[in-house]
Amino acid sequence: QKEVEQNSGPLSVPEGAIASLNCTYSDRGSQSFFWYRQYSGKSPELIMSIYSNGDKEDGRFTAQLNKASQYVSLLIRDSQPSDSATYLCAVNFILTGGGNKLTFGTGTQLKVEL
């Protein structure tokens, strides 16, 4: 069973702080990793994708991937109240019989407090 694990939170950070969201996955052979943001009652929105070990930065967001340890994280710098949402980690697993499957974690709820 391919699994993606996230702490459900809520993770509370003060405005302006760095929020750190973590995700672990079960399959060492996974190649593609995505972070989605989901506001309450809305659909997921892609915010970051990462495929290689190391860091990838996009504005206030940094995705970090460590394939040896099987974890991927998302850092949000200068957190704003508008960042308050649930963040879903998604990992694309390669299937034994061919093809691939995107598996989602249950999400971490982030609350940015004034």
Next chain:
Amino acid sequence: DGGITQSPKYLFRKEGQNVTLSCEQNLNHDAMYWYRQDPGQGLRLIYYSQIVNDFQKGDIAEGYSVSREKKESFPLTVTSAQKNPTAFYLCASSINRDSHQPQHFGDGTRLSIL
């Protein structure tokens, strides 16, 4: 604007009734997906389609059916055999099924039982 359109936004089903959720995309994407989201759970894959006139079961296909007669359209029918249909249904698409291609979501349909 390019995107994925789901309709209706809210849908109510009576006992023994089949209902169909619409999903249309104008992104020229080959692959389309249907997910179900329940509170506190990750997204679960119902069906997916890689090309026109072809579709595959996901993890929870029982009680659901789909068709892919046109590239742009991937409707989902929730049949009376689905005993617990109340959920948030999300349609997604990607350029193709390559594992590096991210999936993008429509706004979702909330289905409830009357």
